[in-house]
Amino acid sequence: MAHSRVHKDRGELRIHENLDELGTDLAEYIAELSEASVKERGVFAIAVSGGSLIGLMGKLCETPYNKTVDWAKWYIFWADERVVGKAHADSNYKLVKDGFLSKVPVVPSHVNSINDSVSAEEAADIYEFHIRQLVKTRTINVSDNSDCPKFDLILLEMGPDGHVASLFPNHPMLDEKAEWVAFITDSPKPPPERITFTLPVINSASNVAVVVTGESKAEAVHLAIDDVGPDYLSLPARLVQPTKGKLVWFLDKPAASKLDGSQFSE
Numbered sequence: 001m002a003h004s005r006v007h008k009d010r011g012e013l014r015i016h017e018n019l020d021e022l023g024t025d026l027a028e029y030i031a032e033l034s035e036a037s038v039k040e041r042g043v044f045a046i047a048v049s050g051g052s053l054i055g056l057m058g059k060l061c062e063t064p065y066n067k068t069v070d071w072a073k074w075y076i077f078w079a080d081e082r083v084v085g086k087a088h089a090d091s092n093y094k095l096v097k098d099g100f101l102s103k104v105p106v107v108p109s110h111v112n113s114i115n116d117s118v119s120a121e122e123a124a125d126i127y128e129f130h131i132r133q134l135v136k137t138r139t140i141n142v143s144d145n146s147d148c149p150k151f152d153l154i155l156l157e158m159g160p161d162g163h164v165a166s167l168f169p170n171h172p173m174l175d176e177k178a179e180w181v182a183f184i185t186d187s188p189k190p191p192p193e194r195i196t197f198t199l200p201v202i203n204s205a206s207n208v209a210v211v212v213t214g215e216s217k218a219e220a221v222h223l224a225i226d227d228v229g230p231d232y233l234s235l236p237a238r239l240v241q242p243t244k245g246k247l248v249w250f251l252d253k254p255a256a257s258k259l260d261g262s263q264f265s266e
């Protein structure tokens, strides 16, 4: 069983004994949000990231979820993407296609990947324009207090440096307020050219989940969640603070090993 705690201002923390347990809980969480969203809005707009997160979503492709989830109502997006061809080993689309989409019946026209044959700047503009059209038709919901898209769920993974999506520490893109989808050409982690949801979009979602596993990320988890003082307030993962939505952290024990316990209630 997951050990669930609520941090006074950093959301819910679900700390799991092992990756198998984390994967089971993550699948159940996504399936429940999908069901609630389809009931309320008729669709489920979910944005995913890359990394080991996709493998951890694997149980959604198995019994019972492969039969019970209303896949026809899913609209899938990428919170960030590397500007490489769709068949390239670095492509987040390829990762999700191979590890997830090839195993469940999401409608191909509901798969909203980026245009991989243009520059990073154009790809970001085209992706944002596309999202704007889907907000107009309310395939993607709209925020109550801005014109931002309100995704039903954005799934993030955090890197050991505290980055989420393609929002990296000390990068000027962390201050972007106007764009929904931004481009960068200087990612410190290869490949350099990427597009990414900006913080206003991430923080407008109804639900944001951050999945973090492994001891190499324990320090970043501590800096993103614990009260560590002003030096770390601009760590990208720390800037994930949904305005009205719910934030849930899915951690395994090694990733949670440096958390200080004093700020939680069970």
Ligand SMILES: O=C1O[C@H](COP(=O)(O)O)[C@@H](O)[C@H](O)[C@H]1O
Residues within 6 Å of the ligand: 049, 050, 051, 052, 080, 081, 082, 092, 156, 157, 158, 159, 160, 164, 165, 166, 189
């Ligand atoms: O580059 C990226 O990295 C993160 C995950 O970081 P990792 O160090 O755990 O691989 C991923 O979530 C993001 O989508 C991606 O583009």
